[in-house]
Amino acid sequence: MPELPPLPTISQLVFTGFALFTCASALGVVLARNLFHGALALVATLFGVAGLYVMLEAEFLAVSQVLVYVGAIATLITFAIMLTRSMMYGKTSPLNRQWGKTGLFAVMIFLALYGFVGSIPWADSAPAVLADESMIAALGVEFVTNYVVAFEVMGLLLLVALVGAVMLARDNN
Amino acid sequence: MVPLTGYLLVGAFLFSAGLYGALARKNAIAVLMSIELMLNAANINLVAFWRYGDTPADLTGQVFAVLIIALAAAEAAVGLALIISVYRERKTVDLDELDLLAG
Numbered sequence: 001m002p003e004l005p006p007l008p009t010i011s012q013l014v015f016t017g018f019a020l021f022t023c024a025s026a027l028g029v030v031l032a033r034n035l036f037h038g039a040l041a042l043v044a045t046l047f048g049v050a051g052l053y054v055m056l057e058a059e060f061l062a063v064s065q066v067l068v069y070v071g072a073i074a075t076l077i078t079f080a081i082m083l084t085r086s087m088m089y090g091k092t093s094p095l096n097r098q099w100g101k102t103g104l105f106a107v108m109i110f111l112a113l114y115g116f117v118g119s120i121p122w123a124d125s126a127p128a129v130l131a132d133e134s135m136i137a138a139l140g141v142e143f144v145t146n147y148v149v150a151f152e153v154m155g156l157l158l159l160v161a162l163v164g165a166v167m168l169a170r171d172n173n
Numbered sequence: 174m175v176p177l178t179g180y181l182l183v184g185a186f187l188f189s190a191g192l193y194g195a196l197a198r199k200n201a202i203a204v205l206m207s208i209e210l211m212l213n214a215a216n217i218n219l220v221a222f223w224r225y226g227d228t229p230a231d232l233t234g235q236v237f238a239v240l241i242i243a244l245a246a247a248e249a250a251v252g253l254a255l256i257i258s259v260y261r262e263r264k265t266v267d268l269d270e271l272d273l274l275a276g
Contacts, residue, residue, distance in 0.1 A: 001174065009174070011174065012174075015179060016179075019182075020184060020186065023183060023186045023190075026187050026190040026210055027190055029210060030193055030194030030198065031188070035203060038203060038206060042206050042210075045187075045188075046207045046209075046213065048211050049216070052180065053184065053220060056180070056220050056221060056224045058223075058224070058235055061235060061239065062214075064239060064242055065242065068242050068243075068246050069213075069242070069245070070211070071251075072246060073209065073245065073249045076249055076253050077202060077205070077206060077249070080256055081202055081255075083200070084256060084257060084260040092267055094196060094199055094200060096197060098267075099240060102193055102197040103193055105193075105204060106189045106192045106193035106196075107189070110197070111183035113181075113188070113189070115177055117185060118275060122177040122178055122181070122225065123177055123225045124174065125174040125260050126174065126224050126225045126229070127229055127240050129224070129229040131269065135224065138232055139220055139232050139235055139236065140229075143236065143239075147240075150236075154216060155237045157244070158246070158247055161247035161248075161250050161251050162250065164251055165250040165253075165273070166254075166255035166270075168251070168254035168255055168257075169182070169254040169257045
């Protein structure tokens with residue numbers, strides 16, 4: 001009697017669900033004809049990526065992802081769609097002239113990455129981590145010791161982006 | 174345990190989808206959303222390599238991912254402000270029609 005492949009574990013089943021959900025919504029983002037549907041698919045994708053972070057035991061990143069991406073960026077994008085009345089649904093094609101070549105290029109990039117990733121024997125299991133609040137504390141310590149310059153520059157960048165966005169979007173009249 | 178390959182493949186798919194959207198969509202906001210997809214693909218790879226690396230106590234991968242999330246927020250704010258500003262001038266966000274510099 002041939003040996004059956006091992007049954008998938010719970011974590012593998014959950015990962016497959018999250019991965020399929022994320023990939024399907026990502027396709028929805030780039031293929032949706034209605035831009036608003038694309039924005040909703042983007043929110044679904046970002047939630048799926050947050051789920052993947054939870055599976056990778058990076059809980060702080062998952063929470064940041066939901067707060068920053070879903071809470072702020074998705075809202076901004078929805079505002080911009082409303083303000084620019086760009087839901088030209090059905091009036092014109094949402095794609096430009098080079099979509100065929102681009103699609104072929106994207107598929108080839110994915111196949112190349114697929115072959116590359118599949119050809120390397122990556123680790124099947126990960127070393128155990130302390131997945132509790134001590135990791136978040138360690139992350140905070142990293143930010144104010146080893147990466148303090150990057151942290152401060154990022155704060156400055158956010159300030160400049162804030163002021164610049166207000167200046168750009170302000171109505172001059 | 175899920176093999177590392179699974180996470181890398183999800184990242185590769187998100188990147189390819191974002192690349193297609195950024196190059197093939199006409200609407201400037203759709204291009205911006207595709208760029209967010211590509212940034213997320215990079216983040217998945219960073220976190221996955223951190224988790225499956227030999228020293229998960231070294232949090233460099235997570236630090237980079239947090240910085241990329243902050244960068245994406247700044248990029249979205251400035252990008253959308255630019256789009257709104259362009260819309261006010263030209264009454265369109267269709268990238269094919271924004272050909273002011275075309276000779």
